Amino acid sequence: MEINPVKGTHDIIADEANLYTMIEHTAMMVASEFGYQEIRTPIIEHTPLFLRSVGESSDIVNKEMYTFDDKGGRSVTLRPELTAGIMRSIVSNKLHANADLPLKYRYVGPCFRYERPQAGRYRQFNQFGVEAIGAPGIYQDAEVITMGQRILLSVGLEDVKVLINSLGDEESRNAYRQALREFFSKHIDKMCSDCKRRLEQNPLRILDCKVPEDKEIIKDAPKMIDYLSPAAKAYLMSVIAILKSVGIETEIDPTLVRGLDYYTGVVFEYHFEKKEGIDDVGALGAGGHYANLLQEVGGPSLEGVGVAFGIERLAYIIKSQMQQNGIHFGLDFYLMGMTDDIIQKNFVLADMLREGGFSGEMNYSTKSMGAMFKVAARKGAKFAIIVGEDEIARKEVAVKNLKTQEQTIVKLEDLENVLHSMIDKYYADMNAAPTEEE
Ligand code: ATP
Ligand code: MG
Numbered sequence: 065m066e067i068n069p070v071k072g073t074h075d076i077i078a079d080e081a082n083l084y085t086m087i088e089h090t091a092m093m094v095a096s097e098f099g100y101q102e103i104r105t106p107i108i109e110h111t112p113l114f115l116r117s118v119g120e121s122s123d124i125v126n127k128e129m130y131t132f133d134d135k136g137g138r139s140v141t142l143r144p145e146l147t148a149g150i151m152r153s154i155v156s157n158k159l160h161a162n163a164d165l166p167l168k169y170r171y172v173g174p175c176f177r178y179e180r181p182q183a184g185r186y187r188q189f190n191q192f193g194v195e196a197i198g199a200p201g202i203y204q205d206a207e208v209i210t211m212g213q214r215i216l217l218s219v220g221l222e223d224v225k226v227l228i229n230s231l232g233d234e235e236s237r238n239a240y241r242q243a244l245r246e247f248f249s250k251h252i253d254k255m256c257s258d259c260k261r262r263l264e265q266n267p268l269r270i271l272d273c274k275v276p277e278d279k280e281i282i283k284d285a286p287k288m289i290d291y292l293s294p295a296a297k298a299y300l301m302s303v304i305a306i307l308k309s310v311g312i313e314t315e316i317d318p319t320l321v322r323g324l325d326y327y328t329g330v331v332f333e334y335h336f337e338k339k340e341g342i343d344d345v346g347a348l349g350a351g352g353h354y355a356n357l358l359q360e361v362g363g364p365s366l367e368g369v370g371v372a373f374g375i376e377r378l379a380y381i382i383k384s385q386m387q388q389n390g391i392h393f394g395l396d397f398y399l400m401g402m403t404d405d406i407i408q409k410n411f412v413l414a415d416m417l418r419e420g421g422f423s424g425e426m427n428y429s430t431k432s433m434g435a436m437f438k439v440a441a442r443k444g445a446k447f448a449i450i451v452g453e454d455e456i457a458r459k460e461v462a463v464k465n466l467k468t469q470e471q472t473i474v475k476l477e478d479l480e481n482v483l484h485s486m487i488d489k490y491y492a493d494m495n496a497a498p499t500e501e502e
Pocket of ligand 2: 323
């Protein structure tokens with residue numbers, strides 16, 4: 065019997081895994097430039113952690129959690145997100161006690177949500193994110209949004225829109241909930257069963273509904289911005305102004321409420337601008353300010369702000385862009401030799417080139433030229449380096465650009481330098497260089 069992967073899970077193999085590594089590595093580097101330190105927390109946590117943090121009215125708690133009793137009869141849950149576990153870890157390890165505030169952590173790892181699998185939506189997926197706890201205020205919120213934008217730029221995503229909104233303070237939220245309740249009561253018959261539940265539990269959640277017909281109704285709902293207290297509105301405008309000062313344009317989206325109950329104040333999402341041939345996979349990343357979360361899970365009353373990116377969604381967009389631009393992950397060179405004697409010399413040359421920072425492979429048994437070019441193409445090599453008897457005698461090699469088929473004769477002593485500039489030119493010609501660990 066063939067055993068299939070569990071529905072909603074996926075294997076990440078070869079080039080795709082390279083892409084994930086590149087994204088995670090880049091995100092971690094950018095976050096550390098902003099002063100975030102790594103934290104790794106367990107994948108399983110006690111179920112009440114998520115009930116208290118993510119919240120009873122969220123879709124996650126209502127229907128998406130992988131919850132089960134362990135052999136000792138304790139209810140545990142595979143984490144649907146990482147923020148809650150990080151808050152728990154701060155409390156468990158008293159991290160706030162002897163550190164300068166804010167605490168700043170970055171993380172990456174798998175999450176689990178029992179959702180209907182579709183483009184950009186899996187049951188096991190990976191998130192990268194950061195949390196800053198204990199320095200509430202406009203600059204800290206703006207820092208997290210800026211960092212997120214820098215990550216997107218660093219992985220090669222330029223056409224991104226930053227949507228922003230504020231959930232206000234407790235008072236404005238209550239007034240707004242009341243207004244939503246009144247509005248949606250008139251339309252709820254026509255809306256999905258989730259929205260019916262949301263109307264009872266927390267009408268704010270309705271704004272996050274993804275059902276197209278419901279979205280039409282939601283368009284006319286009262287707007288949070290009209291219910292914000294003057295202080296909350298001024299706060300939002302200040303964050304927007306700080307972002308502008310570092311060149312980040314934002315767009316206020318009055319229906320942006322986020323799917324987790326713990327957000328208060330500023331919330332935001334990053335969206336890839338629609339492009340021909342690239343599916344819309346929803347928000348690439350999202351986050352917001354949370355005033356009470358740490359306290360909810362038994363910690364001190366410290367406010368925080370965080371963001372999380374879905375690595376699968378980033379990988380999908382980057383992969384699509386690379387395909388459109390004809391860029392692929394591949395070797396820098398494939399070194400070809402026709403005789404055993406040359407293969408022996410090539411082994412030393414390949415080693416030298418890898419020392420010089422190039423990636424590459426070579427043939428270990430004699431093959432026809434045609435066969436070797438096929439291998440080089442399959443491996444996605446940018447250049448074939450061809451070494452023949454005549455070339456060896458003249459201390460030269462032939463370097464062939466496998467995309468343009470242009471061939472150049474290069475002196476052995478110049479090979480590293482020439483290869484460097486050829487690779488730079490290779491990317492420049494594609495006019496969108498991938499940011500592969502540069
Ligand atoms: P959505 O509105 O798309 O359901 P969400 O509000 O549930 O997203 P968050 O909980 O804020 O998302 O998670 C942050 C990021 O994690 C999302 O922006 C998205 O990129 C990613 N993400 C969330 N759920 C999934 C999933 N099931 N599969 C893949 N990525 C996901
Ligand atoms: Mg969701």
